[in-house]
Amino acid sequence: MKKQILLIHTGGTISMHVNEESGAVVPDVVNPLTKESKKLEKFAHISEIDAFNLPSPHMTPEHMLQLRNIIQAELVVHEYDGVVITHGTDTLEETAYFLDLTISTSVPIILTGAMRSSNEIGSDGIYNLVAAIRVACEDHAHGQGVLVVMNDEIHAAANVTKTSTSNVATFQSPQYGPIGLITNKNIHFHHSPVMREFVEIDHLTKRVAMLKTYAGMEADIFDAVRLAKYDGVVIEGLGQGNVPPSIVESVENLIQDDVPVVVVSRCFNGIAQGVYGYVGGGKMLEDLGAIYTNGINGQKARLKLLVALNQNDCSLNIAEFFHNN
Numbered sequence: 001m002k003k004q005i006l007l008i009h010t011g012g013t014i015s016m017h018v019n020e021e022s023g024a025v026v027p028d029v030v031n032p033l034t035k036e037s038k039k040l041e042k043f044a045h046i047s048e049i050d051a052f053n054l055p056s057p058h059m060t061p062e063h064m065l066q067l068r069n070i071i072q073a074e075l076v077v078h079e080y081d082g083v084v085i086t087h088g089t090d091t092l093e094e095t096a097y098f099l100d101l102t103i104s105t106s107v108p109i110i111l112t113g114a115m116r117s118s119n120e121i122g123s124d125g126i127y128n129l130v131a132a133i134r135v136a137c138e139d140h141a142h143g144q145g146v147l148v149v150m151n152d153e154i155h156a157a158a159n160v161t162k163t164s165t166s167n168v169a170t171f172q173s174p175q176y177g178p179i180g181l182i183t184n185k186n187i188h189f190h191h192s193p194v195m196r197e198f199v200e201i202d203h204l205t206k207r208v209a210m211l212k213t214y215a216g217m218e219a220d221i222f223d224a225v226r227l228a229k230y231d232g233v234v235i236e237g238l239g240q241g242n243v244p245p246s247i248v249e250s251v252e253n254l255i256q257d258d259v260p261v262v263v264v265s266r267c268f269n270g271i272a273q274g275v276y277g278y279v280g281g282g283k284m285l286e287d288l289g290a291i292y293t294n295g296i297n298g299q300k301a302r303l304k305l306l307v308a309l310n311q312n313d314c315s316l317n318i319a320e321f322f323h324n325n
């Protein structure tokens with residue numbers, strides 16, 4: 001029997017075309033994917049919702065929360081076997097992770113997108129969408145958390161990241177690899193995320209800033225963040241999570257103001273940790289009260305801190321929440 005899939009569109013290149021006069025890739029008034037319904041019905045019964053039509057750099061955490069609310073409400077009213085979301089690829093990993101942290105369901109939720117718009121040669125949109133629908137129909141996809149399906153691979157939301165500006169194989173999970181792959185005939189899951197996290201939120205009033213460190217960084221940028229009264233700060237540190245000595249005092253000031261400071265690495269791979277005891281070394285920052293975490297990238301650590309700061313019941317200890325992942 002055909003499965004029931006909820007398909008939610010949010011925009012992105014998968015819903016755009018190249019304007020022949022200007023050569024620019026632009027959003028369509030009518031989503032080109034709506035013309036593809038017949039192709040999709042071969043794989044599942046599809047119910048469609050046009051949530052947004054946004055290039056993904058226009059997505060905000062508020063849109064992500066709206067999307068989460070749509071999904072929660074739909075899953076209460078209908079017995080869907082899976083949910084597929086089309087999304088721009090620039091911030092797709094952020095929406096995927098936000099939904100992963102804030103929706104508690106075993107129903108598969110799959111995000112997909114395209115690197116080439118609907119009328120470009122080698123357009124990958126409809127191909128990825130069909131693959132995502134096939135994965136959403138799979139029994140093995142249940143209970144795996146939010147997944148990203150692109151270019152014949154299945155990735156867990158916490159690990160996946162966009163690695164190339166334009167290559168169709170852009171989505172990779174540097175630490176752990178994909179959790180499954182898709183062939184013409186089959187969907188192969190070969191491992192599962194070991195843990196799931198869930199935070200109940202219904203508002204986003206607290207703000208989190210993220211700063212990337214670099215050789216010779218000066219303190220004034222940090223001080224501007226402190227003056228702007230952000231509620232939390234994520235630092236993309238160097239190597240294992242170290243920072244230039246010039247900013248140590250500013251970090252200390254933030255921590256003394258009770259602003260949680262989470263340190264990740266600007267490295268593509270590996271885990272930031274308090275190892276070095278020199279000025280600005282991770283051990284020193286940890287002793288000052290900076291929070292280290294297990295290998296999520298900066299943009300995801302930022303969302304995780306945002307979600308933690310905006311939790312409904314304040315029961316979550318922020319440092320523990322980061323240490324556990």
Ligand SMILES: NC(=O)C[C@H](N)C(=O)O
Binds near residue numbers: 090
């Ligand atoms: N391939 C894409 O979808 C990129 C586009 N700029 C977006 O994120 O909306």
